[in-house]
Amino acid sequence: MMDVSALWRVGAALIAVLAVIYAMGWLTRRLGVTPRRAGEGLRIVGRIRLSARASVLVIDVDDERFVLGTGPGGVSLLSKRRHPTDTPATRLSPDTAAGPRTGRPFADVIAEKLLAGARRMRR
Numbered sequence: 001m002m003d004v005s006a007l008w009r010v011g012a013a014l015i016a017v018l019a020v021i022y023a024m025g026w027l028t029r030r031l032g033v034t035p036r037r038a039g040e041g042l043r044i045v046g047r048i049r050l051s052a053r054a055s056v057l058v059i060d061v062d063d064e065r066f067v068l069g070t071g072p073g074g075v076s077l078l079s080k081r082r083h084p085t086d087t088p089a090t091r092l093s094p095d096t097a098a099g100p101r102t103g104r105p106f107a108d109v110i111a112e113k114l115l116a117g118a119r120r121m122r123r
Contacts, residue, residue: 048107056110069114 045058045065054071056078067079 048110050107050111050114054114 041062043060045060047055047057049055054069057066057068057070059066059068063082065079065081066077069076069078
């Protein structure tokens, strides 16, 4: 059985540990150091469905923009660039043209490119 002095030492150690944890929490809040939350800095700019199981996503992460292809085989990185400035050319909706030079919908253009790439891989 524990004697009273050992019980006091365990209690004092527990209080000391809790005090250190509290002090660290207070210090991080005071200095403005906060952990990054899941999803913070990540924004889905757009998504185009190519079929029932395939789509293309445009995602901003901090100062970079990623174009990802998703499908039954998983996720593939199609493009990675520095985040562009918000100009009218970057604010095209998915229903509008793929770019200023073509009048074709974006889904048709990307589907054509993906099919052409798949044909080249088969050769």
